[in-house]
Amino acid sequence: xNIVATIQETLDYEIAGIKVIxxxxxxxxxxxxxxxxxxxxxxxxxxxxxxxxxxxxxxxxKVVYYGIILIGxxxxxxxxxxxxxxxxxxxxxxxxxxxxxxxxxANLISGLFLIVERPVEIGDSIAVGDxxxxxxxxxxxxTTIRTWDGIYVxxxxxxxxNSNIYNYVAHGARRFEYTIGIRYSDDASKAIDIxxxxxxxxxxxxxxxxxxxxxxxxxxxxxxIAVKIWAPSSHWYSVKKELLxxxxxxLEENGIEIPFPQRVIWMAGGEKKEGRGKGKQR
Amino acid sequence: xxxxxEEFEIEVTGRGKRRLYRRRAGDEEVEKIIYADxxxxxxxxxxxxxxxxxxxxxxxxxxxxxxxxxxxxxKNTFYVKxxxxxxxxxxxxxxxxRIDIFTTVKAKYALYGPPESGIICRWWRSDVYAEExxxxxxxxxxxxxxxxxxxxxWVELQKVVFRAFDMKIFYNEHAYMHGMLxxxxxxTGETSFNTRKPKNMHGAIDIYAAKGIKKFDKKYFMEWxxx
Numbered sequence: 228x229n230i231v232a233t234i235q236e237t238l239d240y241e242i243a244g245i246k247v248i249x250x251x252x253x254x255x256x257x258x259x260x261x262x263x264x265x266x267x268x269x270x271x272x273x274x275x276x277x278x279x280x281x282x283x284x285x286x287x288x289k290v291v292y293y294g295i296i297l298i299g300x301x302x303x304x305x306x307x308x309x310x311x312x313x314x315x316x317x318x319x320x321x322x323x324x325x326x327x328x329x330x331x332x333a334n335l336i337s338g339l340f341l342i343v344e345r346p347v348e349i350g351d352s353i354a355v356g357d358x359x360x361x362x363x364x365x366x367x368x369x370t371t372i373r374t375w376d377g378i379y380v381x382x383x384x385x386x387x388x389n390s391n392i393y394n395y396v397a398h399g400a401r402r403f404e405y406t407i408g409i410r411y412s413d414d415a416s417k418a419i420d421i422x423x424x425x426x427x428x429x430x431x432x433x434x435x436x437x438x439x440x441x442x443x444x445x446x447x448x449x450x451x452i453a454v455k456i457w458a459p460s461s462h463w464y465s466v467k468k469e470l471l472x473x474x475x476x477x478l479e480e481n482g483i484e485i486p487f488p489q490r491v492i493w494m495a496g497g498e499k500k501e502g503r504g505k506g507k508q509r
Numbered sequence: 510x511x512x513x514x515e516e517f518e519i520e521v522t523g524r525g526k527r528r529l530y531r532r533r534a535g536d537e538e539v540e541k542i543i544y545a546d547x548x549x550x551x552x553x554x555x556x557x558x559x560x561x562x563x564x565x566x567x568x569x570x571x572x573x574x575x576x577x578x579x580x581x582x583x584k585n586t587f588y589v590k591x592x593x594x595x596x597x598x599x600x601x602x603x604x605x606x607r608i609d610i611f612t613t614v615k616a617k618y619a620l621y622g623p624p625e626s627g628i629i630c631r632w633w634r635s636d637v638y639a640e641e642x643x644x645x646x647x648x649x650x651x652x653x654x655x656x657x658x659x660x661x662x663w664v665e666l667q668k669v670v671f672r673a674f675d676m677k678i679f680y681n682e683h684a685y686m687h688g689m690l691x692x693x694x695x696x697t698g699e700t701s702f703n704t705r706k707p708k709n710m711h712g713a714i715d716i717y718a719a720k721g722i723k724k725f726d727k728k729y730f731m732e733w734x735x736x
Contacts, residue, residue, distance in 0.1 A: 398624050398625050398626070398627075399620060399626075399627050399628055399629045400620045400624050400627065400629060401624070402624075428615075430560075430561050430562075430615070430616040430617055430618060431561075431562065431565065431618060433618055433619055433620050433629075434617050434618065434619040434632045435619040435620055435621075435632070436620060436624070457620065457624070459565050459566070459618060459629045461564065461565060462562055462565055
Protein backbone atom coordinates (compact mmCIF):
# COMPACT_ATOMS: atom_id res chain seq x y z
CA UNK A 228 0.00 0.00 0.00
CA ASN A 229 2.85 2.28 0.85
CA ILE A 230 4.36 1.86 -2.61
CA VAL A 231 1.04 2.70 -4.29
CA ALA A 232 0.65 5.71 -2.09
CA THR A 233 4.20 6.84 -2.85
CA ILE A 234 3.66 6.46 -6.60
CA GLN A 235 0.37 8.34 -6.33
CA GLU A 236 2.05 11.05 -4.34
CA THR A 237 4.88 11.32 -6.90
CA LEU A 238 2.44 11.52 -9.79
CA ASP A 239 0.46 14.22 -8.07
CA TYR A 240 3.56 16.20 -7.20
CA GLU A 241 3.55 19.57 -8.94
CA ILE A 242 6.48 21.24 -10.64
CA ALA A 243 5.80 24.83 -11.68
CA GLY A 244 2.07 24.15 -11.23
CA ILE A 245 2.05 21.07 -13.47
CA LYS A 246 1.58 17.55 -12.07
CA VAL A 247 4.18 14.88 -12.87
CA ILE A 248 1.42 12.67 -14.30
CA UNK A 249 0.54 15.45 -16.75
CA UNK A 250 4.17 15.75 -17.78
CA UNK A 251 4.32 11.99 -18.41
CA UNK A 252 1.07 12.20 -20.40
CA UNK A 253 2.57 15.06 -22.41
CA UNK A 254 5.73 13.07 -23.13
CA UNK A 255 3.81 9.93 -24.13
CA UNK A 256 1.38 11.78 -26.42
CA UNK A 257 4.22 13.78 -27.94
CA UNK A 258 6.27 10.63 -28.63
CA UNK A 259 3.22 8.98 -30.18
CA UNK A 260 2.72 12.09 -32.35
CA UNK A 261 6.35 11.87 -33.50
CA UNK A 262 5.93 8.18 -34.35
CA UNK A 263 2.68 8.90 -36.26
CA UNK A 264 4.41 11.81 -38.04
CA UNK A 265 7.26 9.53 -39.15
CA UNK A 266 4.82 6.88 -40.38
CA UNK A 267 2.80 9.54 -42.22
CA UNK A 268 5.97 10.99 -43.77
CA UNK A 269 6.99 7.54 -44.97
CA UNK A 270 3.47 6.95 -46.34
CA UNK A 271 3.60 10.26 -48.25
CA UNK A 272 7.01 9.34 -49.67
CA UNK A 273 5.82 5.91 -50.79
CA UNK A 274 2.58 7.24 -52.23
CA UNK A 275 3.96 10.18 -54.18
CA UNK A 276 7.59 9.22 -54.88
CA UNK A 277 7.04 8.68 -58.60
CA UNK A 278 4.42 11.34 -59.06
CA UNK A 279 5.95 14.50 -57.63
CA UNK A 280 9.24 16.28 -58.15
CA UNK A 281 11.80 15.72 -55.36
CA UNK A 282 11.43 19.33 -54.14
CA UNK A 283 7.62 19.22 -53.96
CA UNK A 284 7.74 15.81 -52.31
CA UNK A 285 10.27 17.05 -49.77
CA UNK A 286 8.14 20.09 -48.91
CA UNK A 287 5.02 17.93 -48.64
CA UNK A 288 6.81 15.52 -46.31
CA LYS A 289 7.93 18.40 -44.09
CA VAL A 290 4.43 19.90 -43.92
CA VAL A 291 2.93 16.53 -42.97
CA TYR A 292 5.69 15.70 -40.48
CA TYR A 293 5.82 19.00 -38.63
CA GLY A 294 2.04 19.50 -38.90
CA ILE A 295 1.35 16.24 -37.06
CA ILE A 296 3.99 17.00 -34.44
CA LEU A 297 2.51 20.46 -33.88
CA ILE A 298 -1.00 19.02 -33.52
CA GLY A 299 0.36 16.37 -31.15
CA UNK A 300 2.11 19.06 -29.14
CA UNK A 301 -1.08 21.07 -28.62
CA UNK A 302 -3.13 17.95 -27.81
CA UNK A 303 -0.48 16.85 -25.31
CA UNK A 304 -0.20 20.22 -23.66
CA UNK A 305 -1.19 19.89 -19.96
CA UNK A 306 -4.42 21.66 -19.01
CA UNK A 307 -2.72 23.95 -16.55
CA UNK A 308 -0.49 25.46 -19.21
CA UNK A 309 -1.85 28.62 -20.77
CA UNK A 310 -1.42 28.65 -24.54
CA UNK A 311 -1.24 32.45 -24.61
CA UNK A 312 1.43 32.45 -21.94
CA UNK A 313 3.35 29.76 -23.82
CA UNK A 314 3.23 31.70 -27.07
CA UNK A 315 4.28 34.88 -25.31
CA UNK A 316 7.13 33.06 -23.57
CA UNK A 317 8.08 31.48 -26.88
CA UNK A 318 7.93 34.87 -28.59
CA UNK A 319 10.10 36.55 -26.01
CA UNK A 320 12.51 33.62 -26.07
CA UNK A 321 12.52 33.84 -29.87
CA UNK A 322 13.46 37.51 -29.80
CA UNK A 323 16.18 36.92 -27.24
CA UNK A 324 17.58 33.96 -29.18
CA UNK A 325 17.23 35.91 -32.41
CA UNK A 326 19.31 38.79 -31.14
CA UNK A 327 21.76 36.39 -29.60
CA UNK A 328 22.20 34.43 -32.82
CA UNK A 329 21.86 36.73 -35.78
CA UNK A 330 23.63 34.28 -38.08
CA UNK A 331 20.96 31.68 -37.45
CA UNK A 332 18.25 34.23 -38.25
CA ALA A 333 20.10 35.28 -41.42
CA ASN A 334 20.33 31.64 -42.47
CA LEU A 335 16.64 31.14 -41.69
CA ILE A 336 15.54 34.13 -43.76
CA SER A 337 17.91 33.19 -46.60
CA GLY A 338 16.46 29.65 -46.46
CA LEU A 339 12.92 31.01 -46.77
CA PHE A 340 13.97 33.15 -49.75
CA LEU A 341 15.66 30.14 -51.36
CA ILE A 342 12.49 28.08 -50.92
CA VAL A 343 10.33 30.85 -52.40
CA GLU A 344 12.69 31.99 -55.19
CA ARG A 345 13.81 28.44 -56.00
CA PRO A 346 17.07 29.09 -57.87
CA VAL A 347 17.90 25.47 -57.12
CA GLU A 348 15.79 22.41 -56.50
CA ILE A 349 16.51 19.04 -54.98
CA GLY A 350 18.29 16.87 -57.53
CA ASP A 351 19.77 19.80 -59.48
CA SER A 352 23.45 19.79 -60.41
CA ILE A 353 24.87 23.07 -59.14
CA ALA A 354 27.98 24.94 -58.08
CA VAL A 355 27.96 27.37 -55.15
CA GLY A 356 31.22 29.08 -54.37
CA ASP A 357 33.87 26.38 -54.51
CA UNK A 358 31.42 23.51 -53.95
CA UNK A 359 29.72 21.69 -56.80
CA UNK A 360 27.53 18.62 -56.84
CA UNK A 361 23.91 17.51 -56.56
CA UNK A 362 21.47 19.23 -54.20
CA UNK A 363 20.21 16.66 -51.71
CA UNK A 364 18.12 18.84 -49.40
CA UNK A 365 17.11 22.45 -48.85
CA UNK A 366 16.33 23.04 -45.18
CA UNK A 367 15.43 26.29 -43.49
CA UNK A 368 18.94 26.81 -42.18
CA UNK A 369 21.17 25.00 -44.63
CA THR A 370 21.43 23.35 -48.02
CA THR A 371 23.11 19.98 -48.33
CA ILE A 372 25.04 19.00 -51.42
CA ARG A 373 26.57 15.69 -52.41
CA THR A 374 29.73 16.58 -54.28
CA TRP A 375 30.71 14.74 -57.46
CA ASP A 376 33.06 12.56 -55.42
CA GLY A 377 30.31 11.65 -52.97
CA ILE A 378 31.16 13.94 -50.05
CA TYR A 379 28.40 15.42 -47.89
CA VAL A 380 28.64 19.21 -47.71
CA UNK A 381 26.36 21.39 -45.63
CA UNK A 382 26.29 25.02 -46.72
CA UNK A 383 24.57 27.66 -44.55
CA UNK A 384 21.72 29.20 -46.50
CA UNK A 385 23.07 32.71 -46.05
CA UNK A 386 26.19 31.68 -47.96
CA UNK A 387 24.12 30.02 -50.69
CA UNK A 388 21.91 33.07 -50.99
CA ASN A 389 24.81 35.50 -51.21
CA SER A 390 26.93 33.43 -53.62
CA ASN A 391 26.83 33.09 -57.37
CA ILE A 392 24.81 29.95 -58.01
CA TYR A 393 25.52 27.99 -61.18
CA ASN A 394 22.61 25.66 -61.88
CA TYR A 395 23.67 23.30 -64.66
CA VAL A 396 20.22 21.82 -65.26
CA ALA A 397 17.92 24.81 -64.80
CA HIS A 398 17.50 25.08 -68.57
CA GLY A 399 16.30 22.29 -70.79
CA ALA A 400 19.38 22.26 -73.00
CA ARG A 401 23.01 23.23 -72.68
CA ARG A 402 25.96 23.49 -75.00
CA PHE A 403 29.41 21.99 -74.73
CA GLU A 404 32.28 21.99 -77.16
CA TYR A 405 35.37 20.16 -78.32
CA THR A 406 38.36 21.50 -80.16
CA ILE A 407 39.87 18.90 -82.45
CA GLY A 408 43.15 19.41 -84.26
CA ILE A 409 43.84 17.68 -87.59
CA ARG A 410 46.95 17.66 -89.79
CA TYR A 411 47.46 20.46 -92.28
CA SER A 412 47.64 17.80 -94.99
CA ASP A 413 44.11 16.52 -94.14
CA ASP A 414 40.96 17.74 -95.82
CA ALA A 415 39.21 19.89 -93.20
CA SER A 416 35.92 19.91 -95.17
CA LYS A 417 35.89 16.11 -95.18
CA ALA A 418 36.62 16.06 -91.44
CA ILE A 419 33.76 18.49 -90.80
CA ASP A 420 31.36 16.35 -92.85
CA ILE A 421 32.43 13.22 -90.95
CA UNK A 422 31.94 14.91 -87.57
CA UNK A 423 28.54 16.27 -88.65
CA UNK A 424 27.56 12.75 -89.68
CA UNK A 425 28.53 11.35 -86.26
CA UNK A 426 26.54 14.06 -84.51
CA UNK A 427 23.49 13.46 -86.73
CA UNK A 428 23.50 9.77 -85.75
CA UNK A 429 23.57 10.43 -82.00
CA UNK A 430 20.02 10.68 -80.59
CA UNK A 431 20.90 13.05 -77.77
CA UNK A 432 22.77 15.57 -79.89
CA UNK A 433 19.93 17.98 -80.48
CA UNK A 434 18.63 18.49 -83.98
CA UNK A 435 17.72 22.05 -82.97
CA UNK A 436 19.68 24.13 -82.06
CA UNK A 437 21.86 22.54 -84.69
CA UNK A 438 25.42 21.54 -83.83
CA UNK A 439 28.05 23.88 -85.19
CA UNK A 440 31.25 22.44 -86.69
CA UNK A 441 33.83 24.75 -88.28
CA UNK A 442 37.54 25.52 -88.63
CA UNK A 443 38.14 27.87 -85.73
CA UNK A 444 41.89 28.32 -85.81
CA UNK A 445 45.02 27.59 -87.80
CA UNK A 446 47.22 26.35 -84.99
CA UNK A 447 50.96 25.87 -84.77
CA UNK A 448 50.78 22.17 -85.41
CA UNK A 449 47.23 21.52 -86.56
CA UNK A 450 44.07 22.91 -88.09
CA UNK A 451 41.68 23.38 -85.18
CA ILE A 452 38.06 22.36 -85.72
CA ALA A 453 35.52 23.61 -83.18
CA VAL A 454 32.57 21.30 -82.47
CA LYS A 455 29.72 22.96 -80.57
CA ILE A 456 26.95 20.65 -79.48
CA TRP A 457 23.62 21.22 -77.76
CA ALA A 458 22.30 18.35 -75.63
CA PRO A 459 19.53 17.92 -73.03
CA SER A 460 20.88 19.30 -69.73
CA SER A 461 19.91 16.08 -68.00
CA HIS A 462 22.12 13.97 -70.29
CA TRP A 463 24.84 16.31 -71.60
CA TYR A 464 27.64 14.75 -69.58
CA SER A 465 27.07 11.25 -70.89
CA VAL A 466 26.94 12.63 -74.44
CA LYS A 467 30.17 14.55 -73.90
CA LYS A 468 31.95 11.48 -72.54
CA GLU A 469 30.75 9.31 -75.37
CA LEU A 470 31.36 11.46 -78.41
CA LEU A 471 34.97 12.64 -78.28
CA UNK A 472 36.56 9.23 -78.58
CA UNK A 473 34.03 8.22 -81.21
CA UNK A 474 34.95 11.27 -83.31
CA UNK A 475 38.66 10.53 -82.91
CA UNK A 476 38.22 6.88 -83.92
CA UNK A 477 36.05 7.56 -86.95
CA LEU A 478 38.30 10.37 -88.17
CA GLU A 479 41.27 8.01 -88.02
CA GLU A 480 39.31 5.30 -89.83
CA ASN A 481 38.88 7.84 -92.62
CA GLY A 482 42.57 8.67 -92.77
CA ILE A 483 42.34 11.93 -90.86
CA GLU A 484 44.77 12.05 -87.97
CA ILE A 485 45.22 14.17 -84.89
CA PRO A 486 48.89 15.27 -84.96
CA PHE A 487 51.36 15.73 -82.16
CA PRO A 488 52.80 19.24 -81.77
CA GLN A 489 55.29 19.96 -84.54
CA ARG A 490 57.90 22.63 -85.24
CA VAL A 491 59.79 23.39 -88.47
CA ILE A 492 63.46 24.13 -87.76
CA TRP A 493 65.66 26.01 -90.25
CA MET A 494 69.31 25.15 -89.79
CA ALA A 495 71.92 27.91 -90.10
CA GLY A 496 73.29 26.39 -93.31
CA GLY A 497 69.92 26.71 -94.96
CA GLU A 498 69.08 23.02 -94.65
CA LYS A 499 65.48 22.47 -93.54
CA LYS A 500 64.63 19.77 -91.01
CA GLU A 501 61.22 18.92 -89.64
CA GLY A 502 61.04 18.10 -85.93
CA ARG A 503 58.26 16.93 -83.71
CA GLY A 504 57.50 18.01 -80.18
CA LYS A 505 56.73 14.62 -78.74
CA GLY A 506 57.57 11.18 -80.00
CA LYS A 507 56.46 9.87 -83.37
CA GLN A 508 53.63 11.18 -85.44
CA ARG A 509 50.67 8.84 -85.37
CA UNK B 510 4.47 -16.73 -75.96
CA UNK B 511 6.61 -15.85 -78.94
CA UNK B 512 6.26 -12.76 -81.11
CA UNK B 513 8.72 -12.61 -83.96
CA UNK B 514 9.09 -9.97 -86.67
CA GLU B 515 11.93 -8.84 -88.88
CA GLU B 516 12.54 -5.94 -86.54
CA PHE B 517 12.29 -7.57 -83.14
CA GLU B 518 11.53 -10.75 -81.21
CA ILE B 519 9.70 -11.10 -77.92
CA GLU B 520 9.60 -14.38 -76.06
CA VAL B 521 8.12 -15.35 -72.72
CA THR B 522 9.10 -18.81 -71.52
CA GLY B 523 8.74 -20.84 -68.34
CA ARG B 524 5.97 -22.46 -66.38
CA GLY B 525 4.16 -21.81 -63.15
CA LYS B 526 4.90 -18.60 -61.33
CA ARG B 527 8.32 -17.94 -62.80
CA ARG B 528 8.61 -16.70 -66.39
CA LEU B 529 11.51 -15.41 -68.40
CA TYR B 530 10.91 -12.40 -70.63
CA ARG B 531 13.39 -12.00 -73.45
CA ARG B 532 13.42 -9.30 -76.11
CA ARG B 533 15.75 -8.66 -78.99
CA ALA B 534 15.67 -5.57 -81.23
CA GLY B 535 18.70 -4.77 -83.35
CA ASP B 536 21.82 -5.35 -81.27
CA GLU B 537 19.99 -4.85 -78.00
CA GLU B 538 18.82 -7.77 -75.89
CA VAL B 539 16.83 -7.55 -72.66
CA GLU B 540 16.02 -10.37 -70.25
CA LYS B 541 13.79 -10.08 -67.20
CA ILE B 542 12.32 -12.62 -64.78
CA ILE B 543 8.64 -12.27 -63.96
CA TYR B 544 6.91 -13.83 -60.95
CA ALA B 545 3.14 -13.92 -61.39
CA ASP B 546 0.19 -16.14 -60.51
CA UNK B 547 -1.91 -14.84 -63.35
CA UNK B 548 -2.08 -11.72 -65.51
CA UNK B 549 -1.47 -11.11 -69.17
CA UNK B 550 1.37 -9.76 -71.23
CA UNK B 551 0.21 -6.89 -73.45
CA UNK B 552 2.33 -5.55 -76.31
CA UNK B 553 1.16 -2.24 -77.74
CA UNK B 554 2.41 1.11 -79.06
CA UNK B 555 3.19 3.73 -76.42
CA UNK B 556 3.80 7.47 -76.39
CA UNK B 557 6.89 7.96 -78.58
CA UNK B 558 9.03 9.92 -76.13
CA UNK B 559 10.75 7.20 -74.10
CA UNK B 560 13.66 6.09 -76.23
CA UNK B 561 16.58 5.96 -75.91
CA UNK B 562 16.45 7.69 -72.49
CA UNK B 563 13.28 7.67 -70.42
CA UNK B 564 12.73 11.14 -69.04
CA UNK B 565 14.75 13.00 -71.68
CA UNK B 566 11.59 14.35 -73.31
CA UNK B 567 7.88 14.60 -72.67
CA UNK B 568 6.86 16.14 -75.98
CA UNK B 569 6.81 15.06 -79.61
CA UNK B 570 7.78 17.56 -82.31
CA UNK B 571 6.70 16.66 -85.82
CA UNK B 572 8.54 18.74 -88.38
CA UNK B 573 6.73 18.91 -91.70
CA UNK B 574 8.81 18.29 -94.82
CA UNK B 575 6.69 20.88 -96.61
CA UNK B 576 5.17 23.92 -94.93
CA UNK B 577 1.40 24.12 -94.78
CA UNK B 578 -0.36 27.49 -95.00
CA UNK B 579 -3.83 27.99 -93.56
CA UNK B 580 -6.42 30.54 -94.55
CA UNK B 581 -7.97 32.63 -91.74
CA UNK B 582 -11.01 31.20 -89.97
CA UNK B 583 -10.89 27.77 -91.59
CA LYS B 584 -10.82 24.16 -90.45
CA ASN B 585 -8.66 21.60 -92.22
CA THR B 586 -7.28 18.13 -91.70
CA PHE B 587 -3.99 16.56 -92.68
CA TYR B 588 -2.12 13.41 -91.76
CA VAL B 589 1.49 12.86 -90.73
CA LYS B 590 3.44 9.84 -89.54
CA UNK B 591 4.85 9.47 -86.05
CA UNK B 592 7.57 7.14 -84.69
CA UNK B 593 6.57 3.93 -83.00
CA UNK B 594 7.77 2.81 -79.61
CA UNK B 595 6.60 -0.56 -78.41
CA UNK B 596 5.63 -1.10 -74.79
CA UNK B 597 5.41 -4.49 -73.10
CA UNK B 598 3.27 -4.61 -69.96
CA UNK B 599 2.05 -7.15 -67.44
CA UNK B 600 -1.60 -6.57 -66.75
CA UNK B 601 -3.82 -8.02 -64.05
CA UNK B 602 -7.08 -6.87 -62.51
CA UNK B 603 -5.38 -4.56 -60.04
CA UNK B 604 -2.43 -3.02 -61.81
CA UNK B 605 -0.44 -2.48 -64.96
CA UNK B 606 3.34 -2.68 -64.86
CA ARG B 607 5.79 -1.79 -67.61
CA ILE B 608 8.25 -4.54 -68.43
CA ASP B 609 10.01 -3.00 -71.37
CA ILE B 610 9.88 -0.24 -73.98
CA PHE B 611 11.85 -0.35 -77.19
CA THR B 612 11.89 1.01 -80.69
CA THR B 613 13.30 0.05 -84.04
CA VAL B 614 13.32 3.66 -85.21
CA LYS B 615 16.31 5.96 -84.88
CA ALA B 616 15.55 8.54 -82.20
CA LYS B 617 16.48 12.20 -82.27
CA TYR B 618 15.71 15.07 -79.95
CA ALA B 619 15.28 18.79 -80.52
CA LEU B 620 14.69 21.89 -78.46
CA TYR B 621 11.43 23.75 -79.00
CA GLY B 622 11.84 27.35 -77.90
CA PRO B 623 14.85 29.17 -76.48
CA PRO B 624 17.44 27.33 -74.36
CA GLU B 625 16.45 29.13 -71.14
CA SER B 626 12.78 28.22 -71.27
CA GLY B 627 12.29 25.81 -74.18
CA ILE B 628 11.42 22.15 -73.91
CA ILE B 629 13.22 19.05 -75.12
CA CYS B 630 11.10 17.14 -77.64
CA ARG B 631 11.42 13.85 -79.40
CA TRP B 632 11.96 15.02 -82.98
CA TRP B 633 10.43 13.48 -86.06
CA ARG B 634 10.17 14.63 -89.65
CA SER B 635 7.21 13.63 -91.78
CA ASP B 636 5.61 14.28 -95.12
CA VAL B 637 2.16 15.84 -95.04
CA TYR B 638 -0.66 13.68 -96.40
CA ALA B 639 -4.17 14.57 -97.44
CA GLU B 640 -5.39 11.06 -96.59
CA GLU B 641 -4.26 8.35 -94.20
CA UNK B 642 -0.84 7.23 -95.47
CA UNK B 643 0.37 3.67 -95.64
CA UNK B 644 2.88 2.96 -92.91
CA UNK B 645 5.30 0.31 -91.76
CA UNK B 646 3.36 -0.51 -88.59
CA UNK B 647 6.46 -1.51 -86.64
CA UNK B 648 8.13 1.82 -87.31
CA UNK B 649 5.42 4.41 -87.95
CA UNK B 650 1.94 5.32 -86.89
CA UNK B 651 -0.65 7.66 -88.37
CA UNK B 652 -1.36 10.99 -86.74
CA UNK B 653 -4.42 12.82 -87.93
CA UNK B 654 -4.21 16.55 -87.25
CA UNK B 655 -7.34 18.70 -87.30
CA UNK B 656 -6.30 22.32 -87.66
CA UNK B 657 -8.50 25.28 -86.90
CA UNK B 658 -7.13 28.69 -87.78
CA UNK B 659 -8.90 31.10 -85.43
CA UNK B 660 -6.60 33.96 -86.34
CA UNK B 661 -7.61 36.60 -88.85
CA UNK B 662 -4.43 36.17 -90.90
CA TRP B 663 -2.84 33.37 -92.88
CA VAL B 664 -0.63 31.14 -90.75
CA GLU B 665 2.27 29.02 -91.99
CA LEU B 666 2.98 25.75 -90.21
CA GLN B 667 6.32 23.94 -90.32
CA LYS B 668 6.13 22.00 -87.11
CA VAL B 669 3.67 20.93 -84.49
CA VAL B 670 4.40 19.95 -80.88
CA PHE B 671 2.27 17.58 -78.81
CA ARG B 672 2.61 16.70 -75.15
CA ALA B 673 2.95 12.98 -74.44
CA PHE B 674 0.82 13.35 -71.33
CA ASP B 675 -2.16 14.32 -73.51
CA MET B 676 -1.68 11.54 -76.06
CA LYS B 677 -4.08 8.72 -76.60
CA ILE B 678 -2.90 6.00 -78.95
CA PHE B 679 -5.18 3.48 -80.63
CA TYR B 680 -4.15 0.54 -82.76
CA ASN B 681 -5.28 -2.26 -85.03
CA GLU B 682 -3.00 -3.00 -87.99
CA HIS B 683 -1.16 0.21 -87.20
CA ALA B 684 -1.01 2.83 -84.45
CA TYR B 685 -3.22 5.88 -84.71
CA MET B 686 -3.63 9.19 -82.91
CA HIS B 687 -6.04 12.01 -83.51
CA GLY B 688 -4.49 15.35 -82.64
CA MET B 689 -5.97 18.81 -82.81
CA LEU B 690 -4.24 22.12 -83.38
CA UNK B 691 -5.85 25.48 -82.85
CA UNK B 692 -3.95 28.38 -84.37
CA UNK B 693 -4.53 31.32 -82.05
CA UNK B 694 -2.05 33.84 -83.45
CA UNK B 695 0.64 33.94 -86.11
CA UNK B 696 3.07 32.22 -83.75
CA THR B 697 0.97 30.63 -81.01
CA GLY B 698 -1.45 27.75 -80.85
CA GLU B 699 -2.78 24.92 -78.74
CA THR B 700 -2.52 21.19 -79.30
CA SER B 701 -4.62 18.47 -77.75
CA PHE B 702 -5.95 15.00 -78.55
CA ASN B 703 -9.28 13.47 -79.34
CA THR B 704 -9.48 10.57 -76.90
CA ARG B 705 -12.59 8.95 -78.39
CA LYS B 706 -11.83 5.42 -79.54
CA PRO B 707 -12.28 4.91 -83.30
CA LYS B 708 -14.26 1.91 -84.52
CA ASN B 709 -12.39 -1.39 -84.75
CA MET B 710 -9.43 -0.10 -82.81
CA HIS B 711 -8.01 -0.92 -79.38
CA GLY B 712 -6.88 1.65 -76.87
CA ALA B 713 -3.17 1.34 -76.08
CA ILE B 714 -1.95 1.31 -72.49
CA ASP B 715 -0.41 4.65 -71.75
CA ILE B 716 2.78 4.95 -69.75
CA TYR B 717 1.33 7.51 -67.37
CA ALA B 718 -1.57 5.25 -66.44
CA ALA B 719 0.95 2.44 -65.95
CA LYS B 720 2.75 4.69 -63.45
CA GLY B 721 -0.54 5.26 -61.62
CA ILE B 722 -0.84 8.89 -62.73
CA LYS B 723 -4.41 9.96 -63.39
CA LYS B 724 -4.88 11.84 -66.63
CA PHE B 725 -6.99 14.89 -67.17
CA ASP B 726 -7.81 16.83 -70.30
CA LYS B 727 -5.31 19.54 -70.93
CA LYS B 728 -3.91 21.42 -73.91
CA TYR B 729 -0.32 22.18 -74.77
CA PHE B 730 0.31 25.82 -75.57
CA MET B 731 2.74 26.24 -78.46
CA GLU B 732 4.20 29.62 -77.60
CA TRP B 733 7.41 29.57 -79.61
CA UNK B 734 6.02 29.55 -83.09
CA UNK B 735 5.43 27.08 -85.88
CA UNK B 736 8.68 27.54 -87.84
